[in-house]
Amino acid sequence: MSYTIKQVSEKTGLTIYTLRYYDKEGLLPLVERTESGIRKFSDNDIDWLGLICCLKNSGMSIEHIKEFMHLCLQGEDTVETRKEILLNQKAYILEQMIQLENSLGTINYKIDHYKEIGIFHIDKNNKGAAYAYHPH
Numbered sequence: 001m002s003y004t005i006k007q008v009s010e011k012t013g014l015t016i017y018t019l020r021y022y023d024k025e026g027l028l029p030l031v032e033r034t035e036s037g038i039r040k041f042s043d044n045d046i047d048w049l050g051l052i053c054c055l056k057n058s059g060m061s062i063e064h065i066k067e068f069m070h071l072c073l074q075g076e077d078t079v080e081t082r083k084e085i086l087l088n089q090k091a092y093i094l095e096q097m098i099q100l101e102n103s104l105g106t107i108n109y110k111i112d113h114y115k116e117i118g119i120f121h122i123d124k125n126n127k128g129a130a131y132a133y134h135p136h
Contacts, residue, residue, distance in 0.1 A: 001042070001043060002032070002040040002041060002042055003040070003041040003042075003046070004038070004039075004040075004041070005019055005020070005038075005039050005041070007041075008041045008045070008046060008049070011046060012046065012049050012050075012053070014049065014053070019039075019049075022049070022052060023039065025062055025066060026066055026069075026070075027048075027052055027062070027065060027066055027069055028045055028048060028049070029069070029070075029073060030042070030044065030045060030048070030073075031045050048069070051069075052065055052069070055068065055089065058089055058092070058093050059089075059092060059093070059096065060089055064085075067085075068082060068085055071085075
């Protein structure tokens with residue numbers, strides 16, 4: 001079965017512009033085209049888009065995703081290299097999660113603190129104080 005770019009956009013939630021960009025960047029090398037140049041996406045292409053989005057959402061650059069996708073096309077000879085890339089990305093994600101948990105802890109502390117003492121806002125009139133206390 002093949003899909004138009006509009007159908008793939010609706011199915012994946014990616015914009016048509018993003019799909020064209022990914023194709024232009026070489027992230028979708030298996031996408032076929034009609035004689036008039038219209039893209040024909042397959043279920044396999046949609047699966048690749050899922051992987052691309054996963055890697056991008058995890059913080060991997062488009063350039064590194066492109067390298068990873070090209071390794072995929074080379075077959076089993078690159079399995080260990082791809083596995084290493086994914087292990088490195090996993091470590092990066094875990095580090096980001098720790099940083100986000102720390103940030104969330106700080107934000108939760110500040111929210112609780114504000115609940116206890118009242119509402120703060122930036123006082124533009126008093127340049128000596130960054131915040132002014134205004135209980136409500």
